[in-house]
Amino acid sequence: MTVLARVRDLTRRYHDTTALDGVSLDVPAGQVLGLLGPNGAGKSTLINVMTGLLRPSAGSVELCGGDPRSESTRRVIGVTPQETGLPETWRIAELVDFVAAHFPDPVDRAELLDRFDLTPLADRQAGGLSGGQQRRVAVALAFVGRPRLVFLDEPTTGLDVDARRTLWDGIRSFHADGGAVLLTSHYIEEVEALADRVVVMDQGRIIADGSVAEIRGQVRLKRVTLTDPILPPLSGVASIERDTDRTHLLTNDATALVRELVTSGASFTDIEIESASLEDAFLAITGDRRTT
Numbered sequence: 001m002t003v004l005a006r007v008r009d010l011t012r013r014y015h016d017t018t019a020l021d022g023v024s025l026d027v028p029a030g031q032v033l034g035l036l037g038p039n040g041a042g043k044s045t046l047i048n049v050m051t052g053l054l055r056p057s058a059g060s061v062e063l064c065g066g067d068p069r070s071e072s073t074r075r076v077i078g079v080t081p082q083e084t085g086l087p088e089t090w091r092i093a094e095l096v097d098f099v100a101a102h103f104p105d106p107v108d109r110a111e112l113l114d115r116f117d118l119t120p121l122a123d124r125q126a127g128g129l130s131g132g133q134q135r136r137v138a139v140a141l142a143f144v145g146r147p148r149l150v151f152l153d154e155p156t157t158g159l160d161v162d163a164r165r166t167l168w169d170g171i172r173s174f175h176a177d178g179g180a181v182l183l184t185s186h187y188i189e190e191v192e193a194l195a196d197r198v199v200v201m202d203q204g205r206i207i208a209d210g211s212v213a214e215i216r217g218q219v220r221l222k223r224v225t226l227t228d229p230i231l232p233p234l235s236g237v238a239s240i241e242r243d244t245d246r247t248h249l250l251t252n253d254a255t256a257l258v259r260e261l262v263t264s265g266a267s268f269t270d271i272e273i274e275s276a277s278l279e280d281a282f283l284a285i286t287g288d289r290r291t292t
């Protein structure tokens with residue numbers, strides 16, 4: 001297995017805040033790794049240190065066998081930080097050509113624009129595009145240099161559903177060609193849709209690392225959904241959520257919960273039992289730590 005990014009015992013402090021606290025992580029070639037965690041967990045700091053934008057307080061980062069700050073390393077990675085500013089008067093085609101000029105074997109401009117559904121915007125000035133359109137351009141630019149590894153910090157924040165799906169398709173086609181991606185997201189369904197592996201961070205540390213299925217399995221939550229329930233007090237319910245006409249009970253033991261519902265004479269219709277989503281699992285993992 002070729003390791004593209006090797007992070008060892010990484011610590012980063014801002015004055016008295018420890019944003020990263022001894023993080024170690026390998027990103028192999030060809031993997032899409034989704035980084036999840038609540039606000040302030042350290043995700044952006046990790047990306048910024050890994051891509052050489054910030055210096056670590058302690059620990060080390062190796063990208064494609066080199067220093068993230070060296071020019072030769074920067075040619076084989078692509079980065080879209082959380083905040084990007086495009087030069088307002090530049091046309092999108094000019095921007096792509098400008099970025100392409102920094103790489104030895106860039107993607108053909110028409111191919112890149114097509115892959116990210118940006119062809120209709122090619123002659124538009126960046127400053128005249130909507131926030132979502134600018135975001136799509138900023139993400140597409142990370143792929144211009146045929147990188148081996150791309151870092152995307154919340155790539156689809158602010159995008160509507162169609163634009164998000166178009167971006168996902170672009171990321172998937174890069175992955176299908178063997179590219180590796182490390183992405184952060186607040187959209188759990190984005191990580192479920194794209195990632196081979198999920199790393200969950202909280203308070204500057206990695207608290208879970210596995211496949212989507214493994215992260216779900218780590219908490220073994222089941223979601224029991226009922227219509228119109230009148231519920232007595234129940235043991236073994238981790239949380240209760242209500243939407244317009246359904247009530248969702250999260251539990252580690254669905255069999256015991258259903259038995260309890262039936263024997264207690266609770267009133268309900270239309271019961272459904274399913275595995276918890278990654279979001280449920282993620283909340284359970286971070287929540288558990290907070291209460292210990």
Ligand SMILES: Nc1ncnc2c1ncn2[C@@H]1O[C@H](COP(=O)(O)OP(=O)(O)OP(=O)(O)O)[C@@H](O)[C@H]1O
Binds near residue numbers: 017019039043
């Ligand atoms: N420039 C800075 N100066 C001081 N503290 C900072 C700075 N940047 C980040 N922090 C702190 O470091 C911690 C980690 O922040 P970071 O932005 O890496 O988290 P995050 O997981 O990316 O959050 P979000 O999901 O909100 O983007 C937070 O406590 C944050 O307040």
